[in-house]
Amino acid sequence: MTNQSEKTASEKLKIGWFSFSCCEDNTVVLTEIMNDHWQEWKKLFDFRHARVLRSKNILDELDIAFIEGAIASKKHEAQLKEIRSKSKKLVAVGACAVVGMPAGQRNMFNEEQKKEAEFLIARFAALPKVLKVSEVVKVDAEVGGCPMEPAVFLKAVTAFVAELKRQMPPDADTADGM
């Protein structure tokens, strides 16, 4: 990598995309939104933590962290808190992250169903109750839907990009966003 490209990379907005307990429908929608926006995003975003997109992921200081999925274990809780502590903005995307459903449908099981599920919840150290993201950390924006609606997602992202770019040094990347 050249010095110039390093400089360019450092000026991009640092993005993290994280999936917890869900069907990852929002990840698929994200990759479909990319069909129309990939050229702008390539200039504007540094997807430095997105396991679906790359192998070498870095969790340091993020500008925007997107969270899909509900929180199903203590480990999930700890990971989410770490992401929050390293992110300027945190956006919950999709129904499982925003309302905890349908990933958390076991929260509403009857006694018999709960009894059947019990041993698996214990075996894999799952939380007794599945949580939505805002029950664990502060959320700056929510994009609901199952899956998320692309236009609503783009609106939320555009607002944060404008806000964050105002805080960037004057010689930073001048891409216009989405």
Next chain:
Amino acid sequence: MHTFDLTMDRLTKVEGSASLELRVKNNKVEHVHFKITEFKRFFTQALQGKPIIALPQLLSRICGTCSNAHLLCSIEASEHALGIEPTDQTKLLRVLTMYGLNIRDHALHLYLFAMPDIVGKDAFLDFDENDEFEHQMLHDGFEIKAAGNFLATLIAGRSVHAIYPAIGGFNHFPDEAGIAEAVKKLESARPAVLRLVEVFKNNPFHFDRKTNFTALVPTNGLYGFIDGCIMTGSGECLPESHYDAFLERIVLPYSQASAYTHEGEAYMVGALARMNLAKERLHPKTKDACAAVLDLFPSTDIFRSNLAQAIEILHSLDHAIDILKHTRISAEPIIKKAPRDAVGVGVVEAPRGTLYHKYWLRKDGIVEKGEIVVPTGQNQINIEEDIHKLVNDLLPDASKDEIGYEIEKLIRAYDPCMSCAAHFLRVKWLSS
């Protein structure tokens, strides 16, 4: 002598969450645990007591990427339970829905997950716009995905958790302008698909191990993803309703997903299995364009599965163009039937392989219970056996890092989907 443990916490560029634990003692693999670590969302429990009409939309939420395959499988199982025979137009619209899914989903896997390994980059978005090949692939990848997405959205309402397909038919129909636009986009993407086939024909990665292949194979007509019998590769072809006669469920205590064998042996489902068992049924234009490539099948090289996916994109595109150009689509009412005490089975080929839904319906319209068997669960033991051989072949020369990379590449070739695999609580086989 090498003795070590290798733990890969979370595999990347795959759908969902999986990890791997490998133990090597004196240059020999002692065990391989391919662990699906997605937390269970208990869909087979949640469907109990629900009205049958609610099931297709609920169960499409098992998986984001294969959602439309779950949706159509659920509709098929529901219609079989209710005794509904869909119209010919409905069948065609479902075929188109599956083509939209396969174009979009295979392209996602081939460009965003698999191709970076071939090019030696970490991510597809890291491809260099100033490099002629990488520039072309970037534009091709997003064009093909967009064409598949457009087709799925036109026919089914959305490419993820589609809203138009329903039990008994469709509740919305494409207009002429939309159909013309879809044909234009699909035709425009065809040269890109031909380049994709070429890239994966020349894939430098290979891994061969003899195994068994299973797929739903059409009994007449073209290569497809919805109808047929279940071919196990040993000459038998079982009717869809008999699927549970050949699956044996295996509990892997370290994995959130169930695994399966057939007659005590691992088997593989997915694009490679389909191509091995049904390549002669591909669309004539696809066969013409891929004549030399098709000679590579049947194959036991798992990396040929990526080539099979590229060919399936071409077939989906060629057949979709044919249907859209030669079919007049008009509004039809949804077929409805009163519920009854019955068992319904649905079987489709999801992008990653054979998918089964089975429901026990009561005459009050409530589903008493259900079973769902997904492709990645069926491939789980085959993946472990492949890794076992791969690592033994790499020892003693390869470093731990090299072994880790080769394992991840091999798993990625399966295009596994962990969201699907960890959906359920248990499967208890019962005769219908």
